[in-house]
Amino acid sequence: MAKLTLDQVHEGQELPSLRYDITTTTVVLGALAARDWRPMHHDYHFAVERQGTKDIFLSTPNQASWFERFVTDWTGPTGRLGRIRFRMRDSVYPGETMVMEGVVRKVEVDDVGCGWAELDITMSQSGRTCTLGYARVALPTEPADNPWARHGDRWRPAPAE
Amino acid sequence: MTDAAVDDLPRDVAELIDVPQYEETSEIPVERGYIWTALAAVENGNPIFWDDAVAAELTGGPIAVPTMISAWFRPHWWAPRRTKQRLPLQIHFDLKERFGLPEAIMTENTITWYEPVRVGDLLTTCQRLRSVSGEKTTRLGTGRFWVTDVEYRNQGGELVAVESYTSFGYRRD
Numbered sequence: 001m002a003k004l005t006l007d008q009v010h011e012g013q014e015l016p017s018l019r020y021d022i023t024t025t026t027v028v029l030g031a032l033a034a035r036d037w038r039p040m041h042h043d044y045h046f047a048v049e050r051q052g053t054k055d056i057f058l059s060t061p062n063q064a065s066w067f068e069r070f071v072t073d074w075t076g077p078t079g080r081l082g083r084i085r086f087r088m089r090d091s092v093y094p095g096e097t098m099v100m101e102g103v104v105r106k107v108e109v110d111d112v113g114c115g116w117a118e119l120d121i122t123m124s125q126s127g128r129t130c131t132l133g134y135a136r137v138a139l140p141t142e143p144a145d146n147p148w149a150r151h152g153d154r155w156r157p158a159p160a161e
Numbered sequence: 162m163t164d165a166a167v168d169d170l171p172r173d174v175a176e177l178i179d180v181p182q183y184e185e186t187s188e189i190p191v192e193r194g195y196i197w198t199a200l201a202a203v204e205n206g207n208p209i210f211w212d213d214a215v216a217a218e219l220t221g222g223p224i225a226v227p228t229m230i231s232a233w234f235r236p237h238w239w240a241p242r243r244t245k246q247r248l249p250l251q252i253h254f255d256l257k258e259r260f261g262l263p264e265a266i267m268t269e270n271t272i273t274w275y276e277p278v279r280v281g282d283l284l285t286t287c288q289r290l291r292s293v294s295g296e297k298t299t300r301l302g303t304g305r306f307w308v309t310d311v312e313y314r315n316q317g318g319e320l321v322a323v324e325s326y327t328s329f330g331y332r333r334d
Contacts, residue, residue: 001208026202033195033202035235036249040266051264052301052333060267060326062202064228069205077209077219081227085271087327148220148277157273 003076006107006115006139015074015102015119020066022058022125024094030062057091063131067121070100071135075117079137080147082116082157086123086133096125102135112154115141170293174259177290183251184287187233188240191225191282199229225278230313230322233284252288252309253328262304262330269327275320282315291325304331 020026031041036059039046047056058066064084072079092098106118116138123131136159138147189195200210208215209224216223225233236247248254257265278284291308306329313322 001206020204029202033199033232034229035195035232037235037238051266060270061228061231064270064272065199065203065205065226068226068228069203069207072205072207077207077215081274083271083273084228085269087269088267146219151276155275157275 001073001076003078003143004074004139005143005145006109006117006141009104009107009117009139011104011107013104015070015104015121018070018073018100020098020100022092022094022096022098024056027056027058027062027094030065031059034059034061034065036061053091053093055091055093055095057093060088063088063092063123066098066100066123067133067135070102070121071119071137074102075137075139078140078146078148080150081135081137082155083136083159084133085135086121086131088131090128090130092123092125092130099124105134109141110156110160112150112156113141114147114150114154114156115139115145116159118159171259174256174290174293177252178293179289179291181287181289185234185285187284187286188236189233191233191278191280191284193223193280195232196223196225196229196280199226199232220277223280225280225282227274227278227322228272230272230274230278230324231311233278234286234311234313250288250309250311250326252290253307253326253330256290256293256305256307256328257330260305260330262332264302264304264333265328265330266301267326268306268329269325271325273323275322276315278313278315278321282321284313284315284321286311286313288312298334299329299331301329302331302333304329 102121
């Protein structure tokens with residue numbers, strides 16, 4: 001797995017897209033891996049008849065995990081997530097291919113020397129943009145740098161207001 | 162989405178805004194079996210979590226998958242001598258009951274990470290209600306949005322993450 005450094009990143013850069021065929025197993029496995037026992041993530045009848053959705057659907061923490069995989073597939077292991085935010089406009093269902101895409105919104109080095117890439121990320125199915133998100137991920141400023149070595153005041157995961 | 166006239170928040174709910182509630186210790190310590198299960202669920206091959214040499218070099222030893230943070234906060238489905246099921250994000254369920262909204266869905270999630278969560282950690286959490294909207298109507302039904310934060314700390318008291326959920330509690334029209 002490559003180790004992306006900040007000098008290899010620029011605004012407007014597209015991340016390699018990720019396509020994955022979502023199945024019922026994907027949804028259930030993801031929910032249970034997150035210890036999310038709510039029935040809309042494993043019980044078709046509850047989801048459809050009680051919640052009014054088309055099928056069971058990906059849970060919130062599982063969507064976060066898919067976004068993490070998408071981002072760190074690109075950065076390699078030295079990429080360290082600082083913040084992720086996403087808004088779920090529509091559900092992600094079994095039986096369709098999920099497509100994850102991302103674009104670099106901003107590249108910066110903060111006041112304590114940490115390199116950051118800010119990303120706009122999406123999760124879509126069949127042309128529907130189901131989830132719109134944002135990720136802020138720390139990247140090494142040079143090959144010997146390691147964002148994971150930052151602690152306390154040297155780690156500022158929230159962007160400056 | 163249509164908005165009804167923004168009503169005043171009931172006093173008992175307004176008094177809960179920003180108040181720490183449900184300070185709890187996780188029912189499971191951070192452990193690798195669950196970490197690997199979570200990675201397998203999304204086919205995440207990041208060597209930090211699979212290769213001890215990489216973990217030692219980069220993170221000073223094995224750490225948990227950052228986006229698993231809420232997994233450590235969710236109670237067991239069942240436990241001995243428990244007479245009532247414990248629910249995660251109890252504030253969310255309290256509001257559903259308070260407003261008589263039988264259904265709910267999460268609409269937005271934000272997670273900010275601080276110190277890494279390490280294998281063997283035992284996390285504590287507290288919840289804070291941040292806001293509650295007036296009544297609104299969406300394609301799902303009529304209800305309210307609310308924002309709840311969960312703060313996570315390790316056994317040393319270090320802040321490891323803050324998570325914010327926006328929920329929509331509703332009744333189907």
